[in-house]
Amino acid sequence: MKFSVEKKQISFGMDKVSGAVASKTIRPILSGVMFKNKDESTYELISTDLETYIKTEITVYNSSELESFVVEAVLLKEIVKNLPEDEIVFEKDGRNIFVKSGKATFKLPTMNPEEFPEFQNTNVDNEITFSLSVLELMLERSVFCANRDELMKHLNGLFWEYSGGYLRLVAADGFRMALAEEKITKEIESSFFLTLKSMTELLNTLKTSNSDELKVNFDDTKVSFKFDKTTLVTRIVDIEFPNYKGIIPKGFKTKIFVNRNEFIQSIRRSEITARLGSHSILMNINDNIIKLKSSSPEQGEADEDIFVKKEGEDLKISLNPKYLLESLRKVDSEEVELGFVGYNLPVQISPIDIEGYFYIVMPIRLIDE
Amino acid sequence: MKIKRLSQNVISKIAAGEVVTGGYSIVKELIENSIDAGSSKISIEIKNGGKEYIKVKDNGSGMSPDELKLAILPHTTSKIEKIKDLDSISTFGFRGEALHTITSVCRSKISSVEEGSEVGLSLELSGMNIQRESSFSGTSGTSIEIFDLLFNTPARRKFLKSSMMEGRMITEVVQRFSLCYPQIEFEYIKDGQKVYNFVKAVDRKERILRIFPILNEEDLIQIDDFGSKLSVKGYISLPRTSRGNRVGEMFFVNNRYVKQNSLNNALERGYGEMLNKGRFPIAILMIEIDPEQVDVNIHPQKLEVKFSNNAEINEFIKKAVRTSLKGSGGFNLDISHNTFNKTISTDELERLSDRKEVYPEKTFKADNSHYVNNQKTGDKYNGFQNSFSSIEMERKIFRPFKEEKINFTGTYDFIGVFGERYILIQFEKNLLIVDQHAAHERILYEKFKENKTIESQKLLLPLSIKMEDFELELAKDKINRINEIGFGIDFDKKDIIINAIPVIISERYTEETFREVIEELRFEGIEESEKIFKNIIETLACKNAIKTGDVLKEDQARELIDEIFEKNLLVCPHGRPIYMKITFKDLDRFFSR
Ligand SMILES: Nc1ncnc2c1ncn2[C@@H]1O[C@H](COP(=O)(O)OP(=O)(O)OP(=O)(O)O)[C@@H](O)[C@H]1O
Ligand SMILES: [Mg+2]
Numbered sequence: 001m002k003f004s005v006e007k008k009q010i011s012f013g014m015d016k017v018s019g020a021v022a023s024k025t026i027r028p029i030l031s032g033v034m035f036k037n038k039d040e041s042t043y044e045l046i047s048t049d050l051e052t053y054i055k056t057e058i059t060v061y062n063s064s065e066l067e068s069f070v071v072e073a074v075l076l077k078e079i080v081k082n083l084p085e086d087e088i089v090f091e092k093d094g095r096n097i098f099v100k101s102g103k104a105t106f107k108l109p110t111m112n113p114e115e116f117p118e119f120q121n122t123n124v125d126n127e128i129t130f131s132l133s134v135l136e137l138m139l140e141r142s143v144f145c146a147n148r149d150e151l152m153k154h155l156n157g158l159f160w161e162y163s164g165g166y167l168r169l170v171a172a173d174g175f176r177m178a179l180a181e182e183k184i185t186k187e188i189e190s191s192f193f194l195t196l197k198s199m200t201e202l203l204n205t206l207k208t209s210n211s212d213e214l215k216v217n218f219d220d221t222k223v224s225f226k227f228d229k230t231t232l233v234t235r236i237v238d239i240e241f242p243n244y245k246g247i248i249p250k251g252f253k254t255k256i257f258v259n260r261n262e263f264i265q266s267i268r269r270s271e272i273t274a275r276l277g278s279h280s281i282l283m284n285i286n287d288n289i290i291k292l293k294s295s296s297p298e299q300g301e302a303d304e305d306i307f308v309k310k311e312g313e314d315l316k317i318s319l320n321p322k323y324l325l326e327s328l329r330k331v332d333s334e335e336v337e338l339g340f341v342g343y344n345l346p347v348q349i350s351p352i353d354i355e356g357y358f359y360i361v362m363p364i365r366l367i368d369e
Numbered sequence: 370m371k372i373k374r375l376s377q378n379v380i381s382k383i384a385a386g387e388v389v390t391g392g393y394s395i396v397k398e399l400i401e402n403s404i405d406a407g408s409s410k411i412s413i414e415i416k417n418g419g420k421e422y423i424k425v426k427d428n429g430s431g432m433s434p435d436e437l438k439l440a441i442l443p444h445t446t447s448k449i450e451k452i453k454d455l456d457s458i459s460t461f462g463f464r465g466e467a468l469h470t471i472t473s474v475c476r477s478k479i480s481s482v483e484e485g486s487e488v489g490l491s492l493e494l495s496g497m498n499i500q501r502e503s504s505f506s507g508t509s510g511t512s513i514e515i516f517d518l519l520f521n522t523p524a525r526r527k528f529l530k531s532s533m534m535e536g537r538m539i540t541e542v543v544q545r546f547s548l549c550y551p552q553i554e555f556e557y558i559k560d561g562q563k564v565y566n567f568v569k570a571v572d573r574k575e576r577i578l579r580i581f582p583i584l585n586e587e588d589l590i591q592i593d594d595f596g597s598k599l600s601v602k603g604y605i606s607l608p609r610t611s612r613g614n615r616v617g618e619m620f621f622v623n624n625r626y627v628k629q630n631s632l633n634n635a636l637e638r639g640y641g642e643m644l645n646k647g648r649f650p651i652a653i654l655m656i657e658i659d660p661e662q663v664d665v666n667i668h669p670q671k672l673e674v675k676f677s678n679n680a681e682i683n684e685f686i687k688k689a690v691r692t693s694l695k696g697s698g699g700f701n702l703d704i705s706h707n708t709f710n711k712t713i714s715t716d717e718l719e720r721l722s723d724r725k726e727v728y729p730e731k732t733f734k735a736d737n738s739h740y741v742n743n744q745k746t747g748d749k750y751n752g753f754q755n756s757f758s759s760i761e762m763e764r765k766i767f768r769p770f771k772e773e774k775i776n777f778t779g780t781y782d783f784i785g786v787f788g789e790r791y792i793l794i795q796f797e798k799n800l801l802i803v804d805q806h807a808a809h810e811r812i813l814y815e816k817f818k819e820n821k822t823i824e825s826q827k828l829l830l831p832l833s834i835k836m837e838d839f840e841l842e843l844a845k846d847k848i849n850r851i852n853e854i855g856f857g858i859d860f861d862k863k864d865i866i867i868n869a870i871p872v873i874i875s876e877r878y879t880e881e882t883f884r885e886v887i888e889e890l891r892f893e894g895i896e897e898s899e900k901i902f903k904n905i906i907e908t909l910a911c912k913n914a915i916k917t918g919d920v921l922k923e924d925q926a927r928e929l930i931d932e933i934f935e936k937n938l939l940v941c942p943h944g945r946p947i948y949m950k951i952t953f954k955d956l957d958r959f960f961s962r
Contacts, residue, residue: 364872365824
């Protein structure tokens with residue numbers, strides 16, 4: 001068996017699939033990438049950690065007696081990147097494969113392709129066509145709120161909901177939540193939960209795309225994302241996502257509108273003292289001024305006034321600067337809107353004039369005065 | 370010895386303390402009196418959590434009518450006479466206070482027949498006033514009945530907990546004595562129902578099985594281990610039978626029940642990974658220790674003791690537990706003996722059974738000679754040492770660094786993180802090995818301590834947890850404390866809904882940490898509040914610190930070290946060292962340069 005491939009082809013291919021290569025695994029075959037022979041000039045590269053499967057295609061030439069094989073992924077990726085010439089020749093001899101380019105030759109052992117798990121495809125038609133860059137943005141806006149703790153299964157990922165002509169992505173940890181939504185053209189009512197790990201892989205893989213067309217499909221157990229000649233399929237996690245709608249405030253007692261950048265700067269200054277002492281910043285909203293106050297037993301206090309537009313009642317509330325900042329940084333309008341319901345109740349942060357996403361942050365408890 | 374009033378001199382030497390804090394403290398005092406009187410059978414009866422009725426009856430040596438009238442006066446005791454007697458107390462009582470304090474806050478009836486006599490006196494009291502006295506005939510022994518607990522101090526009566534809580538606390542007192550004294554018959558009746566009827570036994574196993582119904586006989590492993598200064602006897606459960614709280618962990622030091630976190634810790638470390646997070650064993654451990662090595666702190670309400678060498682004792686217990694679990698059943702002391710050359714002299718043997726291996730500090734005194742010393746020990750006790758794992762050996766060698774305090778000023782060079790466990794840095798001309806968990810634990814602890822109130826982060830999704838009835842009661846009772854610690858809770862029938870948690874704890878451990886807090890609060894009222902609070906922040910720190918095995922990135926590791934330097938911290942809140950120092954000299958010596 002023998003074939004040639006352009007360095008760029010295989011290098012991109014390896015980049016696309018490497019996200020799903022299992023890193024710590026007891027099944028060595030999963031640390032490999034599968035070269036599946038499709039036709040005379042095409043190989044499919046497949047990787048999986050059994051939760052996510054990624055498949056892409058590369059074009060080969062000068063081929064003879066093509067067959068499928070599995071080779072250690074990290075190693076091959078590294079080698080391919082460092083080869084001197086544009087043409088790379090693969091030649092199999094027994095169990096070994098020789099990778100040649102210019103004067104360099106590497107000999108790599110292969111693993112049995114029969115042992116490699118079958119690629120799992122979605123087999124129901126719920127397909128929608130979506131803008132890849134829009135989905136990428138939605139992911140960026142939501143995924144950071146997911147709980148990073150793998151043991152907190154029901155929050156360690158992203159909730160996908162198709163409902164009322166919208167696709168909605170929701171992520172939450174114990175203290176905050178992000179929601180991003182976008183209109184879709186098909187009438188689908190369904191929802192599922194995907195792990196944070198697979199969502200990170202998806203984001204990375206989407207970034208390698210050359211076109212903006214993305215096809216999303218799902219069945220009872222898996223979801224697939226297709227773009228270019230690449231397919232990523234990931235397993236749906238069987239958990240019940242908490243009722244996030246119950247958390248979203250139905251109305252607000254107080255609303256403020258504030259310049260995003262100024263607000264971020266002020267919070268960062270207050271955070272300095274907050275970091276050393278308490279974990280909170282006290283916001284005292286009084287007419288058109290928010291007084292920010294943070295204190296620590298040894299480092300003293302920081303006070304700062306910010307001018308804002310306010311609607312509704314005055315309010316005092318204490319917030320964790322870290323959560324506030326992380327959300328504010330994701331907002332991409334010049335002005336942001338903060339909606340309050342009460343001092344011990346959720347705060348909603350949203351951009352002004354841009355629809356489709358907002359954040360909810362829980363406050364630090366204030367004892368009644 | 371006859372009952373006498375203590376002289377003013379002696380009285381002033383005895384720490385005064387509140388004797389009656391609830392029904393359980395009365396039952397405890399009365400049972401102690403019965404045991405002091407040499408009883409072989411004790412019956413306890415309570416109604417309505419003890420608020421309505423308490424009776425403790427024994428078959429001990431009793432009191433003559435005159436003595437009885439004396440016994441209820443302040444500072445009257447038969448157990449000591451002179452100040453010197455205070456140093457060698459072998460009884461529970463010695464203050465001559467209990468009966469007086471108890472009878473002055475309730476209506477009561479005391480009847481007693483002295484040993485050798487057939488006629489006894491019965492006194493009916495209301496507060497301190499004798500309402501009626503009568504003679505009766507019977508066999509030797511004493512019976513004390515308490516009606517209307519704290520009836521004449523309504524302010525204090527108000528502080529009693531619910532009947533269920535009070536009742537439960539009394540049951541625990543009875544359980545402890547029953548477990549500690551298998552040779553004494555105990556009968557316990559609660560609201561007309563006979564809860565326990567323990568016959569005289571040589572061994573406490575039967576009682577353990579009765580008191581902890583979740584245990585099967587096969588689940589219990591016996592521990593019987595002794596060193597030169599202490600011995601540990603008792604039973605522990607196999608890891609497969611565990612509980613969600615520490616109620617089943619009991620320690621008795623020289624027959625006194627003690628509540629001491631370091632002992633719980635030692636026990637749990639003995640189990641190590643064998644128990645899942647948040648699960649606790651059942652363990653009844655009787656620790657006997659040379660009274661000189663321990664300050665029992667005989668203050669009536671204090672359940673803590675002070676050991677002159679805490680670390681040694683903890684290590685001993687941990688090992689005893691570990692070896693028993695490994696051997697699952699056998700006595701383990703002989704394991705080390707078996708490795709000896711049989712020709713060893715008895716003299717030598719005795720010295721060896723000192724089990725020096727668990728007392729490393731004693732083995733090496735001077736910092737600069739410990740290698741030499743160890744060399745020596747190594748030659749002599751060769752067989753002995755081979756039976757220890759290399760880790761224990763290392764700890765043994767390096768333990769003496771403990772005394773030395775490093776003055777952290779200036780900069781350090783970061784070397785790396787070793788084994789997801791230790792951070793290695795170079796400081797001055799030393800290699801410092803820092804335990805990541807211990808270091809972080811201490812930092813968190815300091816943070817909690819600095820901020821007098823713990824901030825509380827509201828939860829997006831409240832967490833509902835199931836708790837036992839008594840735990841629910843306790844949570845209701847201690848709601849203010851729970852708030853202070855940073856938890857916010859609501860009640861929903863049998864569930865507790867947690868809606869806010871202390872800011873620095875991680876979500877993952879919410880339930881576990883909350884359960885531990887409840888567990889600690891159980892002892893409030895028995896222990897001082899400050900002590901409880903300290904224990905709780907220790908727990909919060911320990912639960913939420915980076916664990917051994919958590920992967921630290923370099924900047925995280927550096928941050929940790931920076932804080933350790935900044936605050937000059939040396940030991941973790943449990944007193945274990947945070948770092949170990951190795952000097953060039955140490956290394957050169959090791960490589961014989
Ligand atoms: N159940 C009993 N059987 C026989 N004698 C008793 C009994 N209870 C009390 N006494 C006698 O009454 C005395 C006073 O008891 P009390 O409990 O008040 O004091 P104490 O036990 O000496 O000291 P403490 O206050 O530390 O308990 C005792 O010293 C003992 O002689
Ligand atoms: Mg007494």
